[in-house]
Amino acid sequence: MIALKRGSVMEMNDRVAIVTGAASGIGRATARMLSSAGAHAVVLVDTDEAGLTETAEVINAEVLLVTCDVTSQTDLESLYAEVAGKFGRLDVVFNNAGIVSGPPPFPDTDLARMKLVVDIDLTSVIQSSALAIQYMRENGGGVIVNTASTGGLNPYLSDAPYAAAKAGVIMFSRSCAELHKQCGIRVNAVCPGVTETPILEKTGGGTRPDWLGPIMENIKVLTPEDIGQAVLDIIADDNIAGEFIVVQNEAR
Ligand SMILES: NC(=O)c1ccc[n+]([C@@H]2O[C@H](COP(=O)([O-])OP(=O)(O)OC[C@H]3O[C@@H](n4cnc5c(N)ncnc54)[C@H](O)[C@@H]3O)[C@@H](O)[C@H]2O)c1
Numbered sequence: 001m002i003a004l005k006r007g008s009v010m011e012m013n014d015r016v017a018i019v020t021g022a023a024s025g026i027g028r029a030t031a032r033m034l035s036s037a038g039a040h041a042v043v044l045v046d047t048d049e050a051g052l053t054e055t056a057e058v059i060n061a062e063v064l065l066v067t068c069d070v071t072s073q074t075d076l077e078s079l080y081a082e083v084a085g086k087f088g089r090l091d092v093v094f095n096n097a098g099i100v101s102g103p104p105p106f107p108d109t110d111l112a113r114m115k116l117v118v119d120i121d122l123t124s125v126i127q128s129s130a131l132a133i134q135y136m137r138e139n140g141g142g143v144i145v146n147t148a149s150t151g152g153l154n155p156y157l158s159d160a161p162y163a164a165a166k167a168g169v170i171m172f173s174r175s176c177a178e179l180h181k182q183c184g185i186r187v188n189a190v191c192p193g194v195t196e197t198p199i200l201e202k203t204g205g206g207t208r209p210d211w212l213g214p215i216m217e218n219i220k221v222l223t224p225e226d227i228g229q230a231v232l233d234i235i236a237d238d239n240i241a242g243e244f245i246v247v248q249n250e251a252r
Contacts, residue, residue, distance in 0.1 A: 011038075011236070012034060012037040012038040012039045012040075012235075013038045013040070014040045014089075015038075015039050015040055015091040015092060016039070016040060016041045016042075016043070016083065016087045016089050016090050016091050016092070017031075017034050017039050017041070017042050017043065017091060017092035017093070017094065018043040018045060018079070018083060018090065018092070018093045018094065018132075019031040019034070019042060019043065019044060019045065019094045019096060020045040020046065020068075020070050020094065020095055020096050020097040020124075020128065021045075021046060021096040021097035021098060021147075022042075022044035022045055022046050022051075022052060022055050022096075023044070023046035023047075023048035023049075023050075023051025023052045023054070023055055024046070024048065024051050024055075024197065024198050024199075025195070025197030025198055025199060025224050026096055026147065026192065026195060026197060026224045026227045026228065027044075027046070027055075027094070027096045027097070028051075028054075028055045028058070028224065029223075029224030029225050029227070029228040030094055030096070030224070030227065030228035030231050030232075031044055031055055031059060032055070032058045032059060032060075032228075033225065033228040033229070033231075033232055034061075034092070034094075034232070035059040035060045035061035036060055037232060038061075039061045039092075040061060040062060040087075041061055041062035041063070041064065041087055042059055042061050042062075042063055042064075043063075043064045043066060043079075043083055044056060044059070044063060044064070044065050044066065045066045045068045045070070045079060045097070046067070046068070046097065047067065047068070047069050049065075049067050052065045052067065053065070064082070064083070064086060066079050066082065070095075070097045070120060070124035070127075070128060071116075071119045071120055071123065071124050073127060076124070076127055076128055076131055077131065080131045080132070080135060084135060089139065090132065090135055090136065090139070090142060091142050091143065092142065092143050092144075092145075092235055093128065093129070093132040093142070093143075093144045093145070094144075094145050094147070094231060095124070095125045095128050095129060095144065095145070095146045095147065096145075096146075096147040097120060097124065098120060098121045098147060098199070099116065099117060099120050099121065099199070099202065100117070100159055100162050100199060100202055100203045101113055101114060101117050101159045101161055101162055102202055102203060102204070102205045103204060103205045103209070105157070105158035105159065106157060106158060106159060106160040106161060107160075109159075109161065114161040117159075117161045117162055117165055118161060118164070118165045118168075121162060121165035121166060121169065122165040122166075122168040122169055122172070125146050125147075125169050125172065126172055129144055129146065129172070129176070129187065132144055133176075133179060133183075133185055133187075136183070136184075136185045137179075137183040137185065140184065141183060141184025141185050141186075142184075142185055142186075143185070143186045143187075143188075143234070143235050144173075144176075144185065144186070144187045144188070145187075145188055145189070145190055145231050145234050145235065146169050146172070146173050146187070146188070146189045146190070147169070147189070147190055147192070147227075148166045148167075148169040148170045148173070148189040148190065148191045148244060149162070149163075149166040149191055149192060150191050150192065150193045150194075150246060150248065150249075151163045151166050152165075152166025152167040152168075152169060152170050152191060153167070153170070153191060153246070158211070159203070166191075169189055170189050170191070170244045172189075173187050173188055173189035173242065173243075173244060174189075174242045174243070174244065175242070176241075176242060177241050177242020177243075178242070179241070180241035180242070186238075186240060186241040187241065187242065188234050188240055188241065188242065188243050188244065188245060189243070189244040189245070190227060190230050190231055190234065190244075190245050190247065191244055191245065191246045191247065192222060192226075192227045192230075192247050193219070193222055193246075193247060193248050193249035194212075194215065194216065194219060194221050194222065194249055195221065195222040195223065195224060195226070195227055196221050196222070196223055196224070197224055200212065217252070218251060218252055219249035219250065219251060219252060220249055220250045220251075220252055221249065222247060222249060226247055227247055230245055230247045233245075
């Protein structure tokens with residue numbers, strides 16, 4: 001884990017960025033901030049078409065909306081082919097789509113739901129990164145940021161599958177460190193603490209769960225923009241590769 005220079009100015013001019021989970025929360029905020037930083041184009045990726053359209057309204061750059069289920073290899077391959085064909089370049093990928101298990105807590109979680117958590121939160125990050133790396137390696141490098149979580153650093157019984165998937169994202173990103181020297185591709189993970197987004201409601205199956213109340217009383221909840229700024233800082237810093245950057249909740 002390393003500290004970041006906060007508030008660095010990113011050179012995003014002419015850059016093309018893909019953001020998954022862009023219909024909501026951290027993805028929406030980061031997509032907007034990438035466009036404000038000067039990106040030429042932001043590719044908004046999600047399964048939620050209505051949410052993607054809302055996000056597009058706050059983007060100050062060329063926008064491409066792609067309805068894509070990140071667990072689908074076919075959808076991902078089409079996404080990367082479409083971006084390469086339309087823009088002829090790809091500089092930044094933010095693999096951010098994610099879900100939590102929701103009730104009932106582990107070990108009583110539905111098996112299909114546990115599998116989906118691992119598919120979306122870990123396997124899709126690996127698949128999307130592989131496609132991005134194959135493209136970037138032939139085209140002068142790039143930056144990939146994968147959303148993990150502080151939940152991937154600390155034991156978390158009630159959603160152990162989520163914690164395991166996010167720990168996997170951290171180790172996957174660290175394992176890609178050498179790509180920086182090999183082919184100019186920097187892969188890093190960002191680990192948000194508790195952040196005010198719709199996912200918090202989903203942890204209780206549509207309502208904020210009781211157990212979250214006491215936790216949130218004692219901490220300053222982060223904003224999606226706090227995480228977006230960390231992502232921009234990671235992108236801006238040419239020396240960061242194979243790291244996981246924690247955006248911690250401060251105590252109240
Ligand atoms: N909010 C927090 O407290 C917090 C803390 C740590 C990590 N995170 C992580 O941040 C990331 C973003 O979450 P958020 O808090 O903004 O939640 P969110 O629910 O607001 O956004 C997640 C987005 O991912 C999309 N998505 C889910 N499954 C998908 C799929 N199969 N294909 C494409 N898109 C899909 C959803 O439609 C949604 O728009 C997630 O990976 C989450 O685990 C969030």
